[in-house]
Amino acid sequence: MFELVDRPRLWIPVTWPGLAPGEGDAVAKPIEHEIEVLVELIDKEEFRTIYGLADDGTPTGAGWDGFDACKRLISNWRKVTEKGAPVPFTETRLEMLCRVPGFTSGFANAYSLAVNGQTLAREGNSDDLPAGGRVADPAGATNAAES
Numbered sequence: 473m474f475e476l477v478d479r480p481r482l483w484i485p486v487t488w489p490g491l492a493p494g495e496g497d498a499v500a501k502p503i504e505h506e507i508e509v510l511v512e513l514i515d516k517e518e519f520r521t522i523y524g525l526a527d528d529g530t531p532t533g534a535g536w537d538g539f540d541a542c543k544r545l546i547s548n549w550r551k552v553t554e555k556g557a558p559v560p561f562t563e564t565r566l567e568m569l570c571r572v573p574g575f576t577s578g579f580a581n582a583y584s585l586a587v588n589g590q591t592l593a594r595e596g597n598s599d600d601l602p603a604g605g606r607v608a609d610p611a612g613a614t615n616a617a618e619s
Contacts, residue, residue, distance in 0.1 A: 480513045481547065484586045488578030505572075509579070510548040513587055523584075538576030539567055545583060 485508050491500040514522070522541050524532050546566060552559045559565060570576055585591060 481510055482513060482586060483508050483510050483550070484582050484591055486575070486579050486582040488572075488574035490572075490574060505575075505578075507552050508550040509546045509582075511545045511583060511586065512547065514545070519587060523580075538579075539570040542566060542570050542576065542579055546579075 485506055487504050487506045490503055490505045492503045493500050519525075520527070522544065526532050543563060543566060548561045549566075549569075550558075552561075552565075552569070582591070
């Protein structure tokens with residue numbers, strides 16, 4: 473069975489490599505950052521425009537501005553913290569996240585997987601997601617920008 477939904481919204485995991493500072497004078501250690509974002513799955517024409525692809529899938533040389541793409545596709549996030557406290561989603565904070573090295577590449581990869589029916593799922597990632605991974609009422613998702 474397939475549920476036909478115009479512009480479905482889904483939570484997807486986004487990962488990207490980074491460095492964690494060492495204690496004192498210790499050398500930084502490689503880590504993998506991971507957050508979850510609520511995205512809208514767009515139609516294939518808009519996808520090709522955002523990713524800068526021709527109808528046959530070849531790159532056009534245009535498209536994929538990290539912040540503009542993220543702003544268009546991401547409407548909320550989870551697992552983004554500052555000093556251990558959750559950071560509310562706002563456009564300004566999204567722009568800050570998009571300036572973090574590696575984030576927009578990690579998002580582009582995660583989103584591309586999502587539109588092809590895949591995720592970077594790890595054990596336990598979907599514990600608090602509804603059946604099927606879809607947010608039944610995206611308006612019900614916590615979004616501090618609307619509060």
